Amino acid sequence: MAAGRVRACAVSDDNECQEEKRAKWDNKLQYVLSCTGFAVGLGNVWRFPYLCQTYGGGIAAMLTSFQQGLFYNTILAWTLWYFFHSFEEPLPWKNCPLNNNQTAFVKECEQSTSVDYFWYRETLNISPDMNMNGSGLQWWIVLCLIAAWLILYICILRGIESFGKVIYFTAIFPYLVLLILLVQGLTLPGAIDGLIYLITPELTVLNQPRVWLDAATQIFFSLSLGYGGLIAFSSYNSVKNDCEVDAVTVAVINSFTSIFASIPIFSILGFKATMAYWDCLDKNILLITNEFDIQDGNITKENYDGWLNDLNATHSDRILFLNLKNCDLQNLLKQGASGTGLVFIAFTEAIVRMPVPQLWAILFFFMLFSLGLSSMFGNIEGILTPLLDLKVFPKCVPKEMIAAVICLVSFLIALIFTTASGNYWLAIFDKYASAFPLLIIAFFELIGIIYIYGINRFCDDLEFMTGRRPNLYWHMTWRFISPLLLFAIFVAFVAIEEQHQLSYGAWNPNYVDFPKKEEKEYTGWVIFVCVFLVTFPTVFIPLTALHQLIRSKFGVCYQGNPTIEL
Amino acid sequence: MWFMLLLLVFNPFITTESRATAAGQLCSKDSPYAFKVRISLKTALGDEAYEWDENEEFYFQATVAYGMRKSMSEPFNVSNVLICEETERISFYFVVTDPYSPLKPIPKADVEKAIRMVRSRFNNAFSLDDQTLEFVGIEPTLAPAWEQPITVWLIVFGVIMGLIVLGLIMIIVTSQRDKMKKAKAAEKEEENEEAYFKEADNGISCQTLCRSEGRQNEAFHLDDDKLTTL
Numbered sequence: 001m002a003a004g005r006v007r008a009c010a011v012s013d014d015n016e017c018q019e020e021k022r023a024k025w026d027n028k029l030q031y032v033l034s035c036t037g038f039a040v041g042l043g044n045v046w047r048f049p050y051l052c053q054t055y056g057g058g059i060a061a062m063l064t065s066f067q068q069g070l071f072y073n074t075i076l077a078w079t080l081w082y083f084f085h086s087f088e089e090p091l092p093w094k095n096c097p098l099n100n101n102q103t104a105f106v107k108e109c110e111q112s113t114s115v116d117y118f119w120y121r122e123t124l125n126i127s128p129d130m131n132m133n134g135s136g137l138q139w140w141i142v143l144c145l146i147a148a149w150l151i152l153y154i155c156i157l158r159g160i161e162s163f164g165k166v167i168y169f170t171a172i173f174p175y176l177v178l179l180i181l182l183v184q185g186l187t188l189p190g191a192i193d194g195l196i197y198l199i200t201p202e203l204t205v206l207n208q209p210r211v212w213l214d215a216a217t218q219i220f221f222s223l224s225l226g227y228g229g230l231i232a233f234s235s236y237n238s239v240k241n242d243c244e245v246d247a248v249t250v251a252v253i254n255s256f257t258s259i260f261a262s263i264p265i266f267s268i269l270g271f272k273a274t275m276a277y278w279d280c281l282d283k284n285i286l287l288i289t290n291e292f293d294i295q296d297g298n299i300t301k302e303n304y305d306g307w308l309n310d311l312n313a314t315h316s317d318r319i320l321f322l323n324l325k326n327c328d329l330q331n332l333l334k335q336g337a338s339g340t341g342l343v344f345i346a347f348t349e350a351i352v353r354m355p356v357p358q359l360w361a362i363l364f365f366f367m368l369f370s371l372g373l374s375s376m377f378g379n380i381e382g383i384l385t386p387l388l389d390l391k392v393f394p395k396c397v398p399k400e401m402i403a404a405v406i407c408l409v410s411f412l413i414a415l416i417f418t419t420a421s422g423n424y425w426l427a428i429f430d431k432y433a434s435a436f437p438l439l440i441i442a443f444f445e446l447i448g449i450i451y452i453y454g455i456n457r458f459c460d461d462l463e464f465m466t467g468r469r470p471n472l473y474w475h476m477t478w479r480f481i482s483p484l485l486l487f488a489i490f491v492a493f494v495a496i497e498e499q500h501q502l503s504y505g506a507w508n509p510n511y512v513d514f515p516k517k518e519e520k521e522y523t524g525w526v527i528f529v530c531v532f533l534v535t536f537p538t539v540f541i542p543l544t545a546l547h548q549l550i551r552s553k554f555g556v557c558y559q560g561n562p563t564i565e566l
Numbered sequence: 567m568w569f570m571l572l573l574l575v576f577n578p579f580i581t582t583e584s585r586a587t588a589a590g591q592l593c594s595k596d597s598p599y600a601f602k603v604r605i606s607l608k609t610a611l612g613d614e615a616y617e618w619d620e621n622e623e624f625y626f627q628a629t630v631a632y633g634m635r636k637s638m639s640e641p642f643n644v645s646n647v648l649i650c651e652e653t654e655r656i657s658f659y660f661v662v663t664d665p666y667s668p669l670k671p672i673p674k675a676d677v678e679k680a681i682r683m684v685r686s687r688f689n690n691a692f693s694l695d696d697q698t699l700e701f702v703g704i705e706p707t708l709a710p711a712w713e714q715p716i717t718v719w720l721i722v723f724g725v726i727m728g729l730i731v732l733g734l735i736m737i738i739v740t741s742q743r744d745k746m747k748k749a750k751a752a753e754k755e756e757e758n759e760e761a762y763f764k765e766a767d768n769g770i771s772c773q774t775l776c777r778s779e780g781r782q783n784e785a786f787h788l789d790d791d792k793l794t795t796l
Binding site (some may be wrong): 081083084085087088098102103104105143144146147150151153154157158162289290293294295296297400 | 604605606607608609615653654655656657708718719720722723726727730731733734737741
């Protein structure tokens with residue numbers, strides 16, 4: 001935007017106008033793919049507001065990018081862990097392991113499920129409480145984390161010249177896999193039920209304002225706004241780039257991807273629900289068959305209801321004694337999950353039941369990894385580009401070194417997430433390190449550009465770049481609708497947090513209601529960390545504004561004006 | 567004497583009958599020596615399920631006898647395995663009797679031990695598994711967890727890390743080579759520039775002359791005093 005124009009001419013020592021050699025995209029496709037890859041991330045696949053972006057750039061956004069990058073790559077590390085294990089036969093989350101004297105299955109696994117056990121115990125080795133750090137770092141996750149950061153580093157090493165190529169793969173490959181999963185998913189029994197569940201709107205639900213809030217939140221976070229990544233990418237375009245078309249394109253692709261991803265996800269979830277339903281029915285049928293010595297095979301899933309009614313009429317007391325479970329397919333379909341629960345628990349369970357499960361597991365986790373990787377590119381660029389532009393490091397330090405430093409520092413801090421309580425910390429970071437600050441940043445960016453910089457000046461810039469002024473739609477949304485919506489989302493977020501009273505669900509095998517999660521409250525110093533994570537990036541907005549104010553008041557002239565305002 | 571004869575004649579009948587009734591008393595639902603068996607043929611085999619008839623029952627008795635022989639090393643026979651209370655389900659009770667005294671039932675613990683010993687052969691004999699051939703009260707021994715012969719995941723991890731490190735080295739090497747090439751090229755340009763400067767008399771380097779698209783040679787413009795002496 002304005003960034004490009006001002007920087008075209010940086011005054012150098014001998015007063016000659018030198019065009020600074022800024023990197024450029026090889027072609028437009030790379031740019032669009034990068035933005036798409038950044039926007040299309042894990043959030044589009046697992047419906048969780050992990051990403052968000054309007055346009056960032058600037059210290060606040062850079063810090064938020066940094067905080068986001070910390071935990072986001074940990075999720076990629078977990079994805080890698082599952083990917084490595086997808087080569088095993090049988091898949092390790094398929095069966096419960098035996099206990100020490102080989103007489104029964106491990107108790108924790110029996111009470112929950114084998115996929116739960118593999119996720120909570122064998123992967124995370126999760127502690128029942130947030131404060132127990134005694135066990136130190138889990139070496140297997142540390143290994144995967146190293147791998148994740150190294151892969152990221154190697155891709156961004158040369159800046160957009162290198163990952164401009166990588167992005168071809170990491171942005172397109174997920175679509176291919178989603179297509180394959182779609183085809184496979186549709187052949188599975190029960191897929192249609194899942195899809196019908198996806199399509200049938202529950203019109204009563206639309207009355208709840210919470211639904212609209214969730215929708216708005218999802219779109220906001222899904223587009224990866226507020227991080228600085230999109231601005232960083234865009235700054236590598238030529239000045240006369242039609243950014244209006246680009247913005248619309250990326251937004252449309254992002255929404256399309258979310259919808260497109262829902263189809264295989266829901267068909268596979270429908271399959272999982274149907275399998276659970278059949279299992280439930282089979283258990284009941286076995287109980288009845290054994291109790292009444294009916295010939296094996298007489299009661300089938302189809303005539304189960306008829307039999308149950310007949311028997312209830314005649315021998316209701318014995319039926320009651322059997323404690324039959326109530327098998328309800330709709331109920332099972334409603335057990336949707338999102339986030340890590342969807343991917344590492346629900347999906348892995350479904351994959352185990354498919355034919356050739358290793359193939360689907362490998363494809364799926366590889367796709368997740370490349371989705372996350374392309375989003376991480378945006379994160380890192382959101383940190384790297386402001387650092388380079390603000391000339392924080394002296395010129396002699398090569399870009400590769402700076403990137404290495406960023407990756408190393410992030411890796412060291414991210415080691416927190418490899419401890420036994422790492423997952424709880426990740427949830428905190430996800431909410432307080434990214435979601436909250438992003439809302440604030442995006443809001444202030446919008447206000448800053450439209451009302452402080454001035455919408456007219458902004459429209460002038462756009463006319464310079466695209467050749468036309470933005471139409472009424474843009475005016476309406478920029479001036480009124482978007483700020484209002486952002487404000488509403490922020491208020492709603494805060495309100496919901498108050499309600500939850502800052503608690504988390506702990507996985508405690510000794511809990512009475514295990515495998516349900518135990519509600520625990522955050523302790524004092526944890527709350528302090530949450531507050532810090534929110535305020536640390538956002539405090540730079542007023543600070544920088546103050547700084548600019550002081551500078552202009554004292555009439556400091558400078559050449560090569562910095563472009564980043566917030 | 568007649569009485570003795572009568573006794574002699576009827577004795578075998580009486581003994582067989584008493585044996586039969588004794589056997590009937592031995593094998594019953596409430597007998598403390600009886601095990602219940604449930605067989606689910608349709609669940610296990612679907613359309614290929616065979617018919618459960620007397621021959622299959624005989625096969626079952628024979629297999630139990632085989633198990634008892636292996637376990638207790640006594641000459642058990644098919645007749646020592648009594649089956650009763652058959653239902654449509656297919657379920658029945660069975661009792662095992664001592665081969666040396668056919669009215670004496672074998673305690674449950676011994677029978678259980680024998681069944682456990684030959685459980686897999688038992689399952690295979692009937693093409694069933696632990697769930698579809700159910701001995702009520704005898705829990706199936708769990709198959710030991712399949713230990714991977716080699717930690718597969720570490721191998722995959724190692725492969726990927728190896729690739730990454732290779733890639734890193736290649737990138738660093740190529741970037742260094744490029745830098746050295748650029749440095750050499752820059753040096754060469756500088757050398758050429760110096761050479762040009764040496765050859766030019768009036769200080770205008772040939773490069774500037776080459777770059778421009780035709781320039782007036784101002785030295786030949788006598789009335790043009792733009793070009794002052796340097």
